[in-house]
Amino acid sequence: MSHVVKITIDGVECMATSGQYIIDVAKENGIYIPTLCNYPGVKPKGSCRICTVKVNGRMMTACTTPVSENMEIDNTSGDIVELRKAIIELLFIEGNHFCPACEKSGNCELQALAYRYSMMVPRFPYTFPQRQVDAQNPKLVKDQNRCILCKRCIRAIHDADGRAIFAYHKRGNKVEICLDPKIGKNLSDELAQKAMDVCPVGALLVKEKGFDQPIGERKYDKEPIGSDIEKL
Amino acid sequence: MSKPIVATTSLAGCFGCHMSLLDIDERILDLIELVEFNKSPINDIKKFTKKCDIGLIEGGCCNSENVHVLKDFRENCKILISVGECAIMGGLPAMRNGIPIRECLEEAYLNGPSVKNNTEKIIPNDPEIPIMLDRVYPCHEVVKIDFHLPGCPPRADLIWDALVALITGSELKLPYEVVKFD
Numbered sequence: 001m002s003h004v005v006k007i008t009i010d011g012v013e014c015m016a017t018s019g020q021y022i023i024d025v026a027k028e029n030g031i032y033i034p035t036l037c038n039y040p041g042v043k044p045k046g047s048c049r050i051c052t053v054k055v056n057g058r059m060m061t062a063c064t065t066p067v068s069e070n071m072e073i074d075n076t077s078g079d080i081v082e083l084r085k086a087i088i089e090l091l092f093i094e095g096n097h098f099c100p101a102c103e104k105s106g107n108c109e110l111q112a113l114a115y116r117y118s119m120m121v122p123r124f125p126y127t128f129p130q131r132q133v134d135a136q137n138p139k140l141v142k143d144q145n146r147c148i149l150c151k152r153c154i155r156a157i158h159d160a161d162g163r164a165i166f167a168y169h170k171r172g173n174k175v176e177i178c179l180d181p182k183i184g185k186n187l188s189d190e191l192a193q194k195a196m197d198v199c200p201v202g203a204l205l206v207k208e209k210g211f212d213q214p215i216g217e218r219k220y221d222k223e224p225i226g227s228d229i230e231k232l
Numbered sequence: 233m234s235k236p237i238v239a240t241t242s243l244a245g246c247f248g249c250h251m252s253l254l255d256i257d258e259r260i261l262d263l264i265e266l267v268e269f270n271k272s273p274i275n276d277i278k279k280f281t282k283k284c285d286i287g288l289i290e291g292g293c294c295n296s297e298n299v300h301v302l303k304d305f306r307e308n309c310k311i312l313i314s315v316g317e318c319a320i321m322g323g324l325p326a327m328r329n330g331i332p333i334r335e336c337l338e339e340a341y342l343n344g345p346s347v348k349n350n351t352e353k354i355i356p357n358d359p360e361i362p363i364m365l366d367r368v369y370p371c372h373e374v375v376k377i378d379f380h381l382p383g384c385p386p387r388a389d390l391i392w393d394a395l396v397a398l399i400t401g402s403e404l405k406l407p408y409e410v411v412k413f414d
Contacts, residue, residue, distance in 0.1 A: 006321060038253065091371060094329070096326075096327075096329075098317070098321070098323065098324070098326070098327065099317065099384070099413035099414045100317055100324070100384035100413070100414045101324065101327075102414075104414040105413065106414065111413055114413070115411060115412070115413075118406065118411070120320075120379075120380040120381070120382055120411075121314070121320050121370075121372065121380040121382070122319075126321055126322070126373075128322075128326065128329040128330060128367060129330070130330035131330070188391070215414070221409070221412075222408070222409060223408070224408055
């Protein structure tokens with residue numbers, strides 16, 4: 001049985017239904033908690049840790065933690081912001097994120113978060129990993145250089161029979177996303193577009209188009225990510 | 233008080249960041265009132281003639297000459313600023329970082345589709361030619377860099393605001409539209 005619980009986020013009292021995730025309650029109350037691996041309508045995973053908040057003094061991921069009575073949530077204190085910034089910087093150095101050559105630039109959530117958290121340069125040394133670009137699929141290009149392993153595509157993209165089209169393969173620091181060659185061959189245009197939209201970065205791109213929005217008119221050109229939530 | 237002295241250089245860059253500096257339009261007249269230029273491609277001064285206050289670095293380090301120039305700038309400038317994505321993270325030239333250097337050179341001089349006249353199969357190795365590094369290095373991984381201005385190129389307004397803030401000692405405001413990585 002769900003019931004109403006009272007929680008506070010940064011001192012603001014919020015009413016919530018028990019079982020709701022912190023991230024959704026915050027959104028309903030006009031408070032933005034940054035996310036990368038989380039996607040509306042897809043089961044949360046808690047893999048990117050960017051939504052980390054302090055719940056009664058303990059670090060927890062807001063996308064996987066359900067609310068309970070009298071939770072005190074800290075979303076803005078210095079160490080939380082610093083932690084998020086470090087995660088963004090680590091994601092930048094861990095892959096090959098060369099924004100000027102990326103079709104997703106301006107619409108990329110990772111880039112938008114770097115803007116929001118005023119990243120000028122990552123504090124860590126770049127690793128320049130050797131990664132592959134796979135253009136075998138007739139509809140999609142998969143650029144492993146940009147993948148942040150959020151698993152959004154694995155969780156959100158299914159064929160008509162409910163089978164996942166994407167999966168992880170390999171292990172540890174060699175893990176990467178792969179696209180089922182058999183099911184992927186008959187990927188519809190809509191599903192290919194959905195896969196590109198679901199990807200927070202430019203790792204999945206629909207073939208034969210790109211750079212169709214001029215600079216200045218892209219999603220995060222004018223306003224920081226999360227402004228839509230904060231305006232509520 | 234004498235004017236602050238600015239030096240600029242383009243290492244493994246495309247001169248786009250220098251073009252963006254010129255994009256400050258008529259403010260260039262204000263700039264020459266504010267600062268004096270020393271070693272820079274803008275005035276074609278090739279060697280440092282005095283110690284400078286601000287050094288603007290475009291491009292990363294892809295060969296031994298880039299490293300030499302960058303170290304020269306560090307010695308002669310009080311403040312060094314990485315201008316643009318190439319200086320900050322290697323940029324476009326760094327796309328070769330995943331490929332072994334031998335493979336790059338062989339593609340360029342031996343096996344590339346447009347290689348026709350290299351009948352003796354020579355990869356240029358004259359001691360006069362700066363030697364290529366194993367990979368392209370961001371400037372701050374070679375010397376200490378004090379500030380970074382991202383963008384490809386950084387917006388003219390960002391370069392202007394940063395220079396003015398630095399020269400006048402005022403706080404640099406960073407409007408959202410001005411700091412972009414592309």
